[in-house]
Amino acid sequence: MSSTDRYQRGWEKLREIDGEVGEQVVQSLHDIAPDFARYLIEFPFGDIYARPGLDLKSREIAVVAALTALGNAAPQLKVHIQGALNVGVSRDEIVETIMQMAVYAGFPAALNGLAAAKEVFARQP
Amino acid sequence: MSSTDRYQRGWEKLREIDGEVGEQVVQSLHDIAPDFARYLIEFPFGDIYARPGLDLKSREIAVVAALTALGNAAPQLKVHIQGALNVGVSRDEIVETIMQMAVYAGFPAALNGLAAAKEVFARQP
Amino acid sequence: MSSTDRYQRGWEKLREIDGEVGEQVVQSLHDIAPDFARYLIEFPFGDIYARPGLDLKSREIAVVAALTALGNAAPQLKVHIQGALNVGVSRDEIVETIMQMAVYAGFPAALNGLAAAKEVFARQP
Amino acid sequence: MSSTDRYQRGWEKLREIDGEVGEQVVQSLHDIAPDFARYLIEFPFGDIYARPGLDLKSREIAVVAALTALGNAAPQLKVHIQGALNVGVSRDEIVETIMQMAVYAGFPAALNGLAAAKEVFARQP
Amino acid sequence: MSSTDRYQRGWEKLREIDGEVGEQVVQSLHDIAPDFARYLIEFPFGDIYARPGLDLKSREIAVVAALTALGNAAPQLKVHIQGALNVGVSRDEIVETIMQMAVYAGFPAALNGLAAAKEVFARQP
Amino acid sequence: MSSTDRYQRGWEKLREIDGEVGEQVVQSLHDIAPDFARYLIEFPFGDIYARPGLDLKSREIAVVAALTALGNAAPQLKVHIQGALNVGVSRDEIVETIMQMAVYAGFPAALNGLAAAKEVFARQP
Numbered sequence: 001m002s003s004t005d006r007y008q009r010g011w012e013k014l015r016e017i018d019g020e021v022g023e024q025v026v027q028s029l030h031d032i033a034p035d036f037a038r039y040l041i042e043f044p045f046g047d048i049y050a051r052p053g054l055d056l057k058s059r060e061i062a063v064v065a066a067l068t069a070l071g072n073a074a075p076q077l078k079v080h081i082q083g084a085l086n087v088g089v090s091r092d093e094i095v096e097t098i099m100q101m102a103v104y105a106g107f108p109a110a111l112n113g114l115a116a117a118k119e120v121f122a123r124q125p
Numbered sequence: 126m127s128s129t130d131r132y133q134r135g136w137e138k139l140r141e142i143d144g145e146v147g148e149q150v151v152q153s154l155h156d157i158a159p160d161f162a163r164y165l166i167e168f169p170f171g172d173i174y175a176r177p178g179l180d181l182k183s184r185e186i187a188v189v190a191a192l193t194a195l196g197n198a199a200p201q202l203k204v205h206i207q208g209a210l211n212v213g214v215s216r217d218e219i220v221e222t223i224m225q226m227a228v229y230a231g232f233p234a235a236l237n238g239l240a241a242a243k244e245v246f247a248r249q250p
Numbered sequence: 251m252s253s254t255d256r257y258q259r260g261w262e263k264l265r266e267i268d269g270e271v272g273e274q275v276v277q278s279l280h281d282i283a284p285d286f287a288r289y290l291i292e293f294p295f296g297d298i299y300a301r302p303g304l305d306l307k308s309r310e311i312a313v314v315a316a317l318t319a320l321g322n323a324a325p326q327l328k329v330h331i332q333g334a335l336n337v338g339v340s341r342d343e344i345v346e347t348i349m350q351m352a353v354y355a356g357f358p359a360a361l362n363g364l365a366a367a368k369e370v371f372a373r374q375p
Numbered sequence: 376m377s378s379t380d381r382y383q384r385g386w387e388k389l390r391e392i393d394g395e396v397g398e399q400v401v402q403s404l405h406d407i408a409p410d411f412a413r414y415l416i417e418f419p420f421g422d423i424y425a426r427p428g429l430d431l432k433s434r435e436i437a438v439v440a441a442l443t444a445l446g447n448a449a450p451q452l453k454v455h456i457q458g459a460l461n462v463g464v465s466r467d468e469i470v471e472t473i474m475q476m477a478v479y480a481g482f483p484a485a486l487n488g489l490a491a492a493k494e495v496f497a498r499q500p
Numbered sequence: 501m502s503s504t505d506r507y508q509r510g511w512e513k514l515r516e517i518d519g520e521v522g523e524q525v526v527q528s529l530h531d532i533a534p535d536f537a538r539y540l541i542e543f544p545f546g547d548i549y550a551r552p553g554l555d556l557k558s559r560e561i562a563v564v565a566a567l568t569a570l571g572n573a574a575p576q577l578k579v580h581i582q583g584a585l586n587v588g589v590s591r592d593e594i595v596e597t598i599m600q601m602a603v604y605a606g607f608p609a610a611l612n613g614l615a616a617a618k619e620v621f622a623r624q625p
Numbered sequence: 626m627s628s629t630d631r632y633q634r635g636w637e638k639l640r641e642i643d644g645e646v647g648e649q650v651v652q653s654l655h656d657i658a659p660d661f662a663r664y665l666i667e668f669p670f671g672d673i674y675a676r677p678g679l680d681l682k683s684r685e686i687a688v689v690a691a692l693t694a695l696g697n698a699a700p701q702l703k704v705h706i707q708g709a710l711n712v713g714v715s716r717d718e719i720v721e722t723i724m725q726m727a728v729y730a731g732f733p734a735a736l737n738g739l740a741a742a743k744e745v746f747a748r749q750p
Contacts, residue, residue, distance in 0.1 A: 002627050025611065032618045035676075036599050036610070043668045044228040044607060051660075054186075054221035061183050062190035062222050066229045069191035069481075071322035072571035073608035076229075096179035097187050099286050103169040104191045104201075106444075106479045107294060108323035110286070111275065118282045127252050150486065157493045160301075161474050161485070168293045169482060176285075194606075196697035197446035198483035224661050231569075231604045232669060233698035235661070236650065243657045294478040304471035308436050311429075312472050315437035316444035316479045319731075321572035326479075346429035347437050349536050353419040354441045354451075354731045356694075357544060358573035360536070361525065368532045377502050400736065407743045410551075411724050411735070418543045419732060426535075447696035448733035544728040554686075554721035561683050562690035562722050566729045569691035576729075596679035597687050603669040604691045604701075 007038065010046025017049065017056065017083045025079065060084035061097050068098050068113035069105035077113065081120040091121060132163065135171025142174065142181065142208045150204065185209035186222050193223050193238035194230035202238065206245040216246060257288065260296025267299065267306065267333045275329065310334035311347050318348050318363035319355035327363065331370040341371060382413065385421025392424065392431065392458045400454065435459035436472050443473050443488035444480035452488065456495040466496060507538065510546025517549065517556065517583045525579065560584035561597050568598050568613035569605035577613065581620040591621060632663065635671025642674065642681065642708045650704065685709035686722050693723050693738035694730035702738065706745040716746060 014022040029037035049059060060083050067077040084094050094117055102110035139147040154162035174184060185208050192202040209219050219242055227235035264272040279287040299309060310333050317327040334344050344367055352360035389397040404412035424434060435458050442452040459469050469492055477485035514522040529537040549559060560583050567577040584594050594617055602610035639647040654662040674684060685708050692702040709719050719742055727735035 003631070006628070028618075029611075029614065032621070033595050033599060033614050036602075036614065039599075039602070039668070039672055040607060040611075043664070043672075047664055047668075048225050048228055051221060051224075053217045054225070058183060058186050058218070058222070059225060061179075062186055062225055063229055065187035065191045066194035066226060067608065070194055070230065070571075070608075071320075073229075073606075073612060076608035076611065092178045093183070095283050096176060097183070099176075099283060099289075100173050100179070100184060100187055101191060102286075102289070102481075103173055104188055104198075104481045104483060105195065106323075106477075106481045106484075107290060108317065108320075108326035108479060109481075111279075111290075111326065112323060114279065114283050114286065118278075121282070128256070131253070153493075154486075154489065157496070158470050158474060158489050161477070161489065164293070164297055164474075164477070165482060165486075168289070168297075172289055172293075192483065195446075195483075196695075198481075198487060201483035201486065220658050224658060224664075227606075227661075227664070229606045229608060231602075231606045231609075231698075232665060233604060233692065233695075233701035234606075236654075236665075236701065237698060239654065239658050239661065243653075246657070298475050298478055301471060301474075303467045304436075304475070308433060308468070308472070309475060311433050311437055312440035312475055313479055315441045316476060319441035319445055320480065321570075323479075342428045343433070345533050346426060347433070349426075349533060349539075350423050350429070350434060350437055351441060352536070352539070352731075353423055354438055354448075354733060355445065356573075356727075356729045356731045356734075357540060358567065358570075358576035358729060359731075361529075361540075361576065362573060364529065364533050364536065368528075371532070378506070381503070403743075404736075404739065407746070408720050408724060408739050411727075411739065414543070414547055414724075414727070415732060415736075418539070418547075422539055422543075442733065445696075445733075448731075448737060451733035451736065548725050548728055551721060551724075553717045554725070558683060558686050558718070558722070559725060561679075561687055562725055563729055565687035566690045566694035566726060570694055570730065573729075592678045593683070596676060597683070599676075600673050600679070600684060600687055601691060603673055604688055604698075605695065 003042070006042045006046035009050050010041035010044075013045040013049045014041055017045070017060070017087055018079055019082070019086055021079050021082055056087040057084075057089050060087055060089050061093065064094060064097050064113075065101060068101040068109055071105065071109045071112060074112070074116060077116050078120050081117050085120075085124070128167070131167045131171035134175050135166035135169075138170040138174045139166055142170070142185070142212055143204055144207070144211055146204050146207055181212040182209075182214050185212055185214050186218065189219060189222050189238075190226060193226040193234055196230065196234045196237060199237070199241060202241050203245050206242050210245070210249070216242075253292070256292045256296035259300050260291035260294075263295040263299045264291055267295070267310070267337060268329055269332070269336055271329050271332055306337040307334075307339050310337055310339050311343065314344060314347050314363075315351060318351040318359055321355065321359045321362060324362070324366060327366050328370050331367050335370075335374070378417070381417045381421035384425050385416035385419075388420040388424045389416055392420070392435070392462060393454055394457070394461055396454050396457055431462040432459075432464050435462055435464050436468065439469060439472050439488075440476060443476040443484055446480065446484045446487060449487070449491060452491050453495050456492050460495075460499070466492075503542070506542045506546035509550050510541035510544075513545040513549045514541055517545070517560070517587060518579055519582070519586055521579050521582055556587040557584075557589050560587055560589050561593065564594060564597050564613075565601060568601040568609055571605065571609045571612060574612070574616060577616050578620050581617050585620075585624070628667070631667045631671035634675050635666035635669075638670040638674045639666055642670070642685070642712055643704055644707070644711055646704050646707055681712040682709075682714050685712055685714050686718065689719060689722050689738075690726060693726040693734055696730065696734045696737060699737070699741060702741050703745050706742050710745070710749070716742075
């Protein structure tokens with residue numbers, strides 16, 4: 001498979017999951033690290049998210065869980081709470097996923113995750 | 126709701142998800158922190174896992190993702206890889222979840238998660 | 251013990267330790283995750299902080315230390331620096347606790363903890 | 376104050392808190408990084424632990440809390456659980472401190488902290 | 501060696517690496533923890549950075565890598581991106597170091613590191 | 626560029642940096658996640674390490690620093706301490722890099738990093 005195929009497939013996945021916000025992330029890299037924008041499209045989206053073995057809803061639940069637990073990547077957590085909504089995860093399922101992280105990463109991680117969700121949900125039409 | 130109900134419901138959830146390994150964790154706490162064994166049954170299992178808003182398969186995907194990403198709780202990651210299998214997550218879905226963590230927590234986190242999965246899968250009949 | 255007792259006891263502990271700020275945290279959860287507000291009152295405050303084996307001053311020193319070291323939960327660190335003051339930990343003891351974290355989590359963690367303390371102290375009458 | 380004074384004071388504090396285990400840590404550095412052994416004695420013990428603003432019991436509670444929460448420094452956590460005992464923190468207070476970390480860093484962190492405490496307590500006469 | 505020598509040497513290293521920003525950090529500690537300002541000058545700068553075994557460019561690459569990977573110390577990461585420039589690390593080398601962290605700590609860590617670099621570079625004349 | 630080129634280039638970089646240990650990591654993935662072995666070769670080694678903007682010595686110093694600071698990926702830290710030696714970083718430079726992490730991630734992180742280095746150095750002929 002050629003590099004162009006990976007890029008094309010990754011770009012479509014990025015658009016499907018993250019929508020305009022994903023494009024803005026890519027855009028923001030253009031003057032500082034344009035190659036990194038390409039890697040971001042090719043590896044996470046072109047390689048990983050394009051794999052058939054796990055549905056996109058489960059993938060977004062996994063990333064919302066992980067970023068809530070890590071607690072040090074607020075901008076990306078918000079992008080993926082939006083991404084979860086975009087691929088059909090319900091608000092309730094997102095809230096349940098974040099609440100569950102109180103068990104694995106503590107109440108502060110869950111509280112900050114819920115604050116991020118509240119902010120993203122408020123932006124929704 | 127009485128405390129007995131939470132405990133009873135939590136104990137059943139713990140058995141459903143973690144099986145004998147869950148009971149061993151509880152057992153190991155008896156001489157050092159018996160009340161913590163009770164909290165472990167009541168809050169994570171009696172309160173959180175018993176909630177209807179997210180199915181158990183998704184909950185186990187979330188915790189495998191989070192513990193892989195955190196990378197500092199190998200024993201609990203193994204318990205929940207087994208728990209994921211117990212509630213119907215396939216080996217492939219577990220491997221996909223862990224691989225995806227390379228994107229959010231780096232390749233070492235994913236490599237160590239895959240090593241944990243390999244160990245748990247090898248114990249299976 | 252009934253659930254109502256845990257909630258009542260937790261609410262009183264929350265008020266004793268965190269004062270109005272604790273109530274605001276609970277309030278902020280009402281529209282997004284009301285059950286999580288209840289869990290927060292019941293488990294950390296109704297179960298853990300209500301235990302007799304460790305005095306509240308030591309408990310607040312422990313949490314200020316842990317949140318300074320983790321470095322990814324600034325809002326909760328500030329709540330507990332205030333909480334430490336509320337239960338009788340002196341400003342000096344708080345500063346000593348945070349400074350000591352330079353040894354266990356590095357100078358950036360301690361510097362950011364001191365900045366949080368400075369902000370909380372400045373709000374005091 | 377001369378460097379010799381800091382070293383001497385640090386060495387005495389290290390002996391008071393960590394006992395023989397502390398000496399073994401210093402010993403283990405002799406062939407790989409002898410200067411680091413000196414820094415370890417001078418800065419954490421000669422500068423920080425020697426400060427009057429916080430009693431040693433509170434300092435050991437703070438470090439047991441922080442290392443339990445971080446979850447990535449098992450050898451040092453065990454050294455300081457022993458150190459806590461050495462300066463007069465009771466087993467119960469240590470267990471309470473570790474259990475409380477379930478609230479701030481999740482149940483796996485607390486479970487692994489309790490396992491470390493169990494191991495250290497078992498070594499005691 | 502006397503304490504004054506360490507302080508003097510540390511102060512010069514701090515000025516060489518961090519310039520005015522380093523002085524501001526020290527200044528900000530004066531009312532809350534003046535002794536910590538002294539430790540910051542003496543141990544990291546007077547002891548560690550003054551050591552001959554590793555050139556300053558490599559030391560700044562190491563710290564930019566570590567703080568990008570940890571992802572929980574944005575202010576200090578910016579100080580050291582500036583510090584890296586001050587000791588002769590090129591913008592390209594800084595960007596490469598941060599991009600490489602996507603492999604070891606995930607894409608969010610690298611994205612947030614690149615955003616910090618962008619901000620620091622924009623301030624440059 | 627075709628996928629074959631990335632793989633080939635990545636494989637050569639992996640061999641250059643990690644030697645036989647790198648091949649063993651790849652081998653260990655064959656039965657559990659063969660595609661992940663491919664990604665590991667293609668993205669970190671074929672894309673990132675192959676970039677011209679930062680020399681391999683600096684790249685290995687960066688990864689030793691980051692993994693020491695994170696403190697939750699001991700196997701990979703050892704692989705890269707060996708990798709650092711393979712590309713010409715001296716033992717002294719490795720020890721300096723790890724010691725410096727005491728400043729940014731605390732003394733336990735540095736102590737565990739030094740223990741890893743000691744183990745790798747002892748295996749050397």
